[in-house]
Amino acid sequence: MDPEIAELITKECERQVYGIDLIASENYAFEAVIEAQASLLTNKYAEGYPGKRYYSGCEYYDEIERIAVERAKRLFGAEHANVQPHSGSQANQAVYLAALKPRDRVLAMDLAHGGHLTHGSPINFSGIFYKFAFYGVNRSTEVLDYDEIESIAREYKPKLIIAGASAYPREIDFKRFREICDEVGALFMVDMAHIAGLVAAGIHMNPTPYADFVTSTTQKTLRGPRGGFILCRKEWSEAVDRAVFPGIQSGPLMHIIAAKAVCFKLAATEEFREYQRLIVRDAKALASSLLDRGYRIVSGGTDNHLLLVDLRSKGMSGLKAQKMLEKALIYVNRNLVPYDDKPPYITSGLRLGTPCVAARGMTECEMVDIAKMIDHVIRNNGDQAAIEDVRKDVVDMCRRFPIYDWTTK
Ligand code: DSN
Numbered sequence: 584m585d586p587e588i589a590e591l592i593t594k595e596c597e598r599q600v601y602g603i604d605l606i607a608s609e610n611y612a613f614e615a616v617i618e619a620q621a622s623l624l625t626n627k628y629a630e631g632y633p634g635k636r637y638y639s640g641c642e643y644y645d646e647i648e649r650i651a652v653e654r655a656k657r658l659f660g661a662e663h664a665n666v667q668p669h670s671g672s673q674a675n676q677a678v679y680l681a682a683l684k685p686r687d688r689v690l691a692m693d694l695a696h697g698g699h700l701t702h703g704s705p706i707n708f709s710g711i712f713y714k715f716a717f718y719g720v721n722r723s724t725e726v727l728d729y730d731e732i733e734s735i736a737r738e739y740k741p742k743l744i745i746a747g748a749s750a751y752p753r754e755i756d757f758k759r760f761r762e763i764c765d766e767v768g769a770l771f772m773v774d775m776a777h778i779a780g781l782v783a784a785g786i787h788m789n790p791t792p793y794a795d796f797v798t799s800t801t802q803k804t805l806r807g808p809r810g811g812f813i814l815c816r817k818e819w820s821e822a823v824d825r826a827v828f829p830g831i832q833s834g835p836l837m838h839i840i841a842a843k844a845v846c847f848k849l850a851a852t853e854e855f856r857e858y859q860r861l862i863v864r865d866a867k868a869l870a871s872s873l874l875d876r877g878y879r880i881v882s883g884g885t886d887n888h889l890l891l892v893d894l895r896s897k898g899m900s901g902l903k904a905q906k907m908l909e910k911a912l913i914y915v916n917r918n919l920v921p922y923d924d925k926p927p928y929i930t931s932g933l934r935l936g937t938p939c940v941a942a943r944g945m946t947e948c949e950m951v952d953i954a955k956m957i958d959h960v961i962r963n964n965g966d967q968a969a970i971e972d973v974r975k976d977v978v979d980m981c982r983r984f985p986i987y988d989w990t991t992k
Contacts, residue, residue, distance in 0.1 A: 607936020780804025
């Protein structure tokens with residue numbers, strides 16, 4: 584019906600199949616997730632919640648949403664779940680609407696140290712409507728300094744403290760954050776979008792017992808559809824539900840909610856836990872192979888699915904390295920390193936993540952080879968011959984590790 588778009592989908596399929604994706608926030612959704620989200624569940628409006636809809640004909644939608652909610656609660660041990668947020672940004676927006684008044688004080692991790700745009704950036708709604716202060720990582724250890732966070736919280740007296748990051752390679756101590764919140768009388772929100780899969784697998788500390796609110800996306804380590812969800816304590820359930828609908832959204836994306844339900848089911852399996860363990864092993868192997876090749880890794884390594892490479896000693900910016908690697912079919916994103924002297928568009932670093940490569944079944948051996956490929960491109964300053972060499976190796980490796988059966992037919 585639309586050859587123009589069909590051709591572009593085919594080309595994108597080839598790009599995904601024959602490229603190495605090291606973007607830490609991306610993943611290949613489970614096939615069953617793709618099937619559910621591509622279904623005719625996209626057709627209908629279902630404003631409201633199960634049993635309380637504004638349109639008729641929602642009986643099966645009600646069942647699907649109830650199942651998604653129950654599975655989310657079980658997976659993370661939560662008292663309440665809302666699976667309607669269209670994205671992580673909207674999940675965060677809904678929590679702020681439920682818990683805060685405009686201009687209330689919030690304390691969160693600095694974007695320049697690994698935080699997130701929706702955690703108070705002055706160019707985001709969060710920084711425009713609420714008064715944010717920030718904590719960062721320690722200059723010498725490059726990890727969170729909880730005593731420092733505590734003293735900033737005592738001074739600033741925020742109504743809400745946020746933990747969670749999009750570029751922090753270490754485990755976060757949510758129990759310690761809770762203690763700080765209790766000491767200063769703040770509410771506690773965790774944005775676990777990046778590590779949700781690791782949490783579901785029991786590899787990273789679960790924030791749910793400690794936080795008043797937990798927000799997340801489903802498309803990252805969880806391998807679900809592109810979307811968000813919120814977990815909270817029972818006392819906040821009504822406020823959170825009202826904040827999502829009618830507060831910030833109207834009709835829910837029911838095909839995506841069905842796909843979230845599928846993802847929560849698959850994330851409760853032993854196979855999924857094994858996959859999450861591989862993500863972490865791969866990230867550690869990639870970090871140590873790059874260290875062996877003379878790269879500086881922020882904080883010296885990783886505990887989770889990502890690492891930050893500081894390219895300053897290589898005399899190269901993140902932007903330049905990202906562009907060269909893209910030509911070699913290796914996809915990464917440039918990222919600020921803590922205390923970076925370059926602007927966010929240029930950056931001194933690269934953020935590398937292993938959810939995609941682990942989903943293809945690549946193990947520590949392939950990480951050693953990938954580190955070698957990255958180094959070959961960077962060491963040769965992205966010259967044509969080096970890029971051609973690496974492109975061939977990337978395609979060979981990708982042939983050995985298909986993403987889905989149908990993409991190789
Ligand atoms: N853009 C996502 C990331 O790359 O971490 C977060 O929203």
